[in-house]
Amino acid sequence: MAYPRTNRIGEEIKKLVSHLIRNELKDPRISNLTSVVDVDVTRDLRYANIFISVYGTQEEKESTIDGLTKAAGFVRKEIGKSLKLRYTPEPIFKMDTSIEKGLYISSLINKVNAKETRNENDDNTN
Structure with a gap:
């Protein structure tokens, strides 16, 4: 409180x-x-x-x-x-490690988004 x-x-x-x-x-x-x-x-x-x-x-x-x-x-x-x-x-x-944790989580999100974009591009070319 x-x-x-x-x-x-x-x-x-x-x-x-x-x-x-x-x-x-x-x-x-x-x-x-x-x-x-x-x-x-x-x-x-x-x-x-x-x-x-x-x-x-x-x-x-x-x-x-x-x-x-x-x-x-x-x-x-x-x-x-x-x-x-x-x-x-x-x-x-x-x-305080919150900034580093935030950057790490942001990089993970960017990796997932990049992977999804690649998968969508691969599906569209087939």
Whole structure:
């Protein structure tokens, strides 16, 4: 069940973390092609699961997660400065694979469509 307050806080954290990744974090492990896809804040506001997407190789994705995990303290401090909450949520960075899954499913659909088109063309020539 979604709660409006946690959704609003999640959106604010998403904006803030996106800004931090783009402008503040200077860790060379963090890829330039990193985006924050979603933020899921627990009901008690103790944790913020931050789902990120990285365009690149598996090694770049892993190193970006490592860099962000090392910067979690800085990110939490910046969240605390920006949002006035009783508790500042602990950021937990997770890789979001929904884009890759979507591309994979899209490629499967394209293959099926291409195969059906070839079968129809073969039937019409006979």
